[in-house]
Structures are given as structure tokens and as C-alpha cells.
Amino acid sequence: MASLPRTSRAAVLSAPRQRVEIREIEILPPEAGAIVAKVEAATVCGTDVHIWEGDLQPEWPVGMGHEMVGRVAALGEGVVRDAADQPLQPGDRIVWAYPWCGKCYYCTIARQPSLCPNARMNGWRSAEKYPFLCGGFAEYCYILPQCRPVKVPDEVDSKVASSATCALRTVVHGFERLHAYGGIGVEPSVVILGTGPVGLYSLAMAIVSGAGQTISIGAPQRRIDLAHKWGATHTINLDEVTDSRERVEMVKKWTEGRGADLVIDAAGPAQAFSDGIEMIRRGGRMLVIGQATKKTVPFNPRMINHEMLEIIGVVSAHVTHFYKAMQFLKNHGERFNFSDMITNEYPLARVTEALQSMAALQEIKPAIIPTMS
Ligand SMILES: [Zn+2]
Ligand SMILES: [Zn+2]
Numbered sequence: 001m002a003s004l005p006r007t008s009r010a011a012v013l014s015a016p017r018q019r020v021e022i023r024e025i026e027i028l029p030p031e032a033g034a035i036v037a038k039v040e041a042a043t044v045c046g047t048d049v050h051i052w053e054g055d056l057q058p059e060w061p062v063g064m065g066h067e068m069v070g071r072v073a074a075l076g077e078g079v080v081r082d083a084a085d086q087p088l089q090p091g092d093r094i095v096w097a098y099p100w101c102g103k104c105y106y107c108t109i110a111r112q113p114s115l116c117p118n119a120r121m122n123g124w125r126s127a128e129k130y131p132f133l134c135g136g137f138a139e140y141c142y143i144l145p146q147c148r149p150v151k152v153p154d155e156v157d158s159k160v161a162s163s164a165t166c167a168l169r170t171v172v173h174g175f176e177r178l179h180a181y182g183g184i185g186v187e188p189s190v191v192i193l194g195t196g197p198v199g200l201y202s203l204a205m206a207i208v209s210g211a212g213q214t215i216s217i218g219a220p221q222r223r224i225d226l227a228h229k230w231g232a233t234h235t236i237n238l239d240e241v242t243d244s245r246e247r248v249e250m251v252k253k254w255t256e257g258r259g260a261d262l263v264i265d266a267a268g269p270a271q272a273f274s275d276g277i278e279m280i281r282r283g284g285r286m287l288v289i290g291q292a293t294k295k296t297v298p299f300n301p302r303m304i305n306h307e308m309l310e311i312i313g314v315v316s317a318h319v320t321h322f323y324k325a326m327q328f329l330k331n332h333g334e335r336f337n338f339s340d341m342i343t344n345e346y347p348l349a350r351v352t353e354a355l356q357s358m359a360a361l362q363e364i365k366p367a368i369i370p371t372m373s
Pocket of ligand 2: 045047048
């Protein structure tokens, strides 16, 4: 414990569209069950951009960042193993799940902890309230006793592991939800709406899960190129094919006129949902992961029964999905070069530029490296 510094630099946003400031924040020694981790790498999620743009309302002033990987700096009393029963020691690289309460209806009876109303999400909380250091864009993070840590396999790069702590673990959770509804099937045709990190991870997971045909739809060209490189059988660049009816026709043409067995909505705009519904075959399914808008779109509910559509949603993830995301990266790192997604590195002082660059779609996944100056 003596090795812990007294304070940590941390990126704090006081109001939307402000410049992210770097504050010196006290590092509390870990209470029983807690961990203090030194952040090795953090990554910017689309949600961080939505917070910065004012679309989402965190506690202000917010300690930013919810995708991160740290090295154990200090262990609180009683912390000896990670969630997968592996021994945990100072210096180990870890990711960690959110602190669900473990006591409410959603945590216990429904067993859907990602719906826990008492969760205190990293990257959403005030930097002025206990335990102060909950955001990943910081030198150190305080990991509450309710969070479960998962060790990062040696084979997995820290920036890639970081990108998995929101994007990939949610995709893993989504695919698990699909399995609850009969799996993805044998050689299905899969449309993936969105070529950001959630869309690219969905593509990789669809391929590994046995998709026969994968159609990635997104923009700009750099992301489309990556979807191709990772194995998408077809792609549509939204900047080139701007008419949604034309996109639907292209998907129909590639799927023998029927439409896809499964559409994964890993985009942000509400329009993507409307497009996706038109792309599903009769009796097909849609997994909604990426919707981030408050905008509504017209939808005829009769399609659900007459066309026998299944629409499945997912939010966030449980500790099991963090673990499986790490295993996915370890097991398929040779098939997919996941580092392709990390397009830049920024020091803490330039978090604002990273957010601006992400908002302008100039990045796929920028990394924040707290030790960089
Ligand atoms: Zn709960
Ligand atoms: Zn996120």
C-alpha cells in the first residue's frame, strides 16, 4: 500500500462541450474487497462522445471513461482471486465489471444485473463523490468491492482488451441472448448495421459463430475496408449508397430475395432500425445492440406476428461476458487482427481531441494512454 501515490491525474468533464480538464484526485487506500488499479490503457466509446455532446446525462462533474485495463496496484483485504478463480496479485492486468448491488429484484430474481437500478457505472459518476476515481481516463482507478475483476490473458494487448470492456462484452451478451432464442443457426445470413467497434466485433463473432454470409453496412471507407479484411462477404458503404431502398434491395439480392436470417443493429441512428426491419427475412430475427437515440421511428407492430419477427435487445453485460470477451480475444486473435481497430493514441491532456476526432468519425477506437505525455 505504501507504493500508492497520494493522488492521481484524472480527466473530468464539468458540462457538455466543455474542454475535459485534468484534475489531481485523492487515491483512497482500498477498503476490504476493493482494488486500486493503475490504468494501463483506456479507450473511447461512442457513449463517451454522447456524454460530451450532451445527449446523455451523467453525474456532473463526471470522471470520464468506462473502457479500461489496469494493473493491480493495491488489493483490499480478502481479494485473492479474480472472478474465474485465478490468483490475483499486484502487477496483474485486469478488467472489471460494474458494481451491481447484488440485492435487488433484477440482480437476484430476474438474474439480469445489467438492469440493476442501483449500479454505479464507471465513467458516469461524479469525480467529487466517493470513491472519486471511477473513470478510466485517469492514472488510477478505484474498483469497488461489488465489482468483479477478470484477469487479461497474456496474449491480449491492453488497448484491445480495453476496447472489449464495453463494445465486445456487450456483443458477447447479445449473442448469449440469441442463444436463449435458439442460437444463431446453421450457416445463417447475417446483416450487421454499423462498422464501428460494436459492428466490427459483431462481425467477428458472427463469423466465429458460423455465419454463412455476412453483410456489413456502414461508413466511412476505412471501416468498410476493415470489415472486408476481417471477412465480411459483402459490404455497403453508406456514403456511396445513400438510398435506404437501394440498400434493402442489395441485401435481398444477396439473400435469394428473402432477406437475412439475422440482422444485428450495431449502429446508432433510429433509421438503422427501420432499415434493418426491411432487411430481415420472414421469420427472421433482429438483435439490437447499438441504438443510442431518443428519436422514434414508425413501426408497424403487425409485422411481429404476421412476419413472425423476433426482436431481441441487450444492454451492457455481466461479469461472465467480460470473461468471455477476454477469451474471445485470446482464442481468435490470429484470425482477426483486433489491433486494427485502435486507430490512435492520446495522452490524458488530449482527451478532448480524442472525443472530437471520434465524433467526426476520424477514429474507429482511439486509446487514452495515461502514462503518455
Ligand atoms: Zn441490483
Ligand atoms: Zn461504452
